[in-house]
Amino acid sequence: MLNIALFGPPGAGKGTQSQFLIEKYKLFYISTGDLLRKEIAGKSKLGLEAQSIIASGGLVPDEIIVQIIEKTITENPDANGFLFDGFPRTHIQSYILDGLMIKLNTSLNCLISLEVPEELSVQRLLERGKSSGRSDDNEEVIRNRLKEYNDKTLPVLQYYKDKGIYHGLDGTSSIEKVSKKIGKIIKEELSKSLLNIVLFGYPGSGRGSQGIALAKKFGLEYVATGPMLDHEIKLKTETGKKILELYESGTLVPDEIVVQLIEKKLANSKDVNGYIFKGFPRTLVQSYILDGLLKKHGTAISEVIEIEVPTLELIKRLDARSKTDRCMPYDTSTSKIVKRLQEHEFKTVPVIEKYNQLHGVVKIDGVGSFDEVFDKISCHIEGKFKNI
Numbered sequence: 539m540l541n542i543a544l545f546g547p548p549g550a551g552k553g554t555q556s557q558f559l560i561e562k563y564k565l566f567y568i569s570t571g572d573l574l575r576k577e578i579a580g581k582s583k584l585g586l587e588a589q590s591i592i593a594s595g596g597l598v599p600d601e602i603i604v605q606i607i608e609k610t611i612t613e614n615p616d617a618n619g620f621l622f623d624g625f626p627r628t629h630i631q632s633y634i635l636d637g638l639m640i641k642l643n644t645s646l647n648c649l650i651s652l653e654v655p656e657e658l659s660v661q662r663l664l665e666r667g668k669s670s671g672r673s674d675d676n677e678e679v680i681r682n683r684l685k686e687y688n689d690k691t692l693p694v695l696q697y698y699k700d701k702g703i704y705h706g707l708d709g710t711s712s713i714e715k716v717s718k719k720i721g722k723i724i725k726e727e728l729s730k731s732l733l734n735i736v737l738f739g740y741p742g743s744g745r746g747s748q749g750i751a752l753a754k755k756f757g758l759e760y761v762a763t764g765p766m767l768d769h770e771i772k773l774k775t776e777t778g779k780k781i782l783e784l785y786e787s788g789t790l791v792p793d794e795i796v797v798q799l800i801e802k803k804l805a806n807s808k809d810v811n812g813y814i815f816k817g818f819p820r821t822l823v824q825s826y827i828l829d830g831l832l833k834k835h836g837t838a839i840s841e842v843i844e845i846e847v848p849t850l851e852l853i854k855r856l857d858a859r860s861k862t863d864r865c866m867p868y869d870t871s872t873s874k875i876v877k878r879l880q881e882h883e884f885k886t887v888p889v890i891e892k893y894n895q896l897h898g899v900v901k902i903d904g905v906g907s908f909d910e911v912f913d914k915i916s917c918h919i920e921g922k923f924k925n926i
């Protein structure tokens with residue numbers, strides 16, 4: 539869930555920016571002002587209580603706000619996330635918001651404050667008043683609304699600064715510029731909630747085919763270094779030509795090239811729920827590289843999974859594959875197969891051990907049909923997504 543609060547004085551542009559955010563991120567929009575106006579239009583008890591307060595530019599009591607907002611949230615528990623406009627407006631309301639988020643087993647990701655000087659707010663609201671039809675868009679009420687904002691709402695910011703989720707923005711620039719800045723904050727926020735999986739297993743354990751299927755099911759970007767290198771060769775890029783030369787001379791592709799390709803992949807992937815790495819990191823050095831690359835994108839490894847298959851079964855599988863048209867150039871003889879298994883044992887097993895100490899490695903029994911193993915890994919990943 540992505541939960542955002544848009545903060546700022548009346549006329550800061552919260553409503554305008556909200557339109558762009560709900561469309562782009564499919565968030566459920568909650569504007570307490572709109573909800574109150576609806577109650578007034580429907581002549582409900584709450585509406586009647588709020589009517590004169592709104593007309594004078596005062597703040598409606600927290601007891602009324604909690605009722606309308608709780609109703610809206612609990613009626614929409616399956617929302618992608620909530621966008622709050624005009625809430626929280628008092629210190630008490632920030633506690634209310636925390637409580638509501640806890641009820642939904644989630645939390646507020648960030649509070650974005652659009653900062654504009656008082657006179658600009660007045661100007662904008664007077665302009666809006668010409669067409670909004672809102673009785674509270676007249677100068678006397680506007681001044682009172684701004685006073686309420688300065689006295690009761692502005693101090694709420696400290697609560698979010700202390701929590702480390704406050705983002706202040708200059709709200710005086712153009713709508714497009716402000717949208718862009720908000721987009722950047724949200725992108726960083728979303729990066730924090732990516733699910734990044736490193737999938738380990740000996741050659742023949744099924745990590746490649748499982749990785750591709752898992753990526754598809756969970757909307758993850760599949761990052762496998764082997765296919766990425768082959769892709770560059772196929773495209774005949776400068777890097778591809780270099781890789782081909784290295785392949786032909788039997789030299790290992792240096793980390794510098796692999797890093798470049800992974801970096802490109804991370805930078806180009808859009809709207810993904812996370813990454814699934816296969817075949818990388820293969821060495822301790824590469825494990826540090828991966829930490830650095832993910833950090834650069836504001837994210838980190840969430841889960842390390844190892845598919846376990848006994849050695850004899852691995853040899854049986856690789857040998858069987860070598861006799862089909864799926865035979866890989868590196869599986870054409872028993873000695874090559876043994877060398878690959880040894881490489882994994884000497885270079886990659888220490889990486890898995892390192893992760894085991896740091897995060898804990900989830901071991902999945904890889905013996906069984908593709909679907910059986912897939913279901914086991916899927917079940918585990920589903921649990922992780924629920925936590926996010």
Ligand code: AMP
Nearest residue numbers: 570571572592596597598603624625627
């Ligand atoms: P808005 O549409 O956000 O400008 O809100 C219009 C009016 O509704 C405000 O001036 C307040 O009187 C009332 N209101 C809206 N949201 C709240 C809130 N969270 N707490 C108290 N009063 C609110």
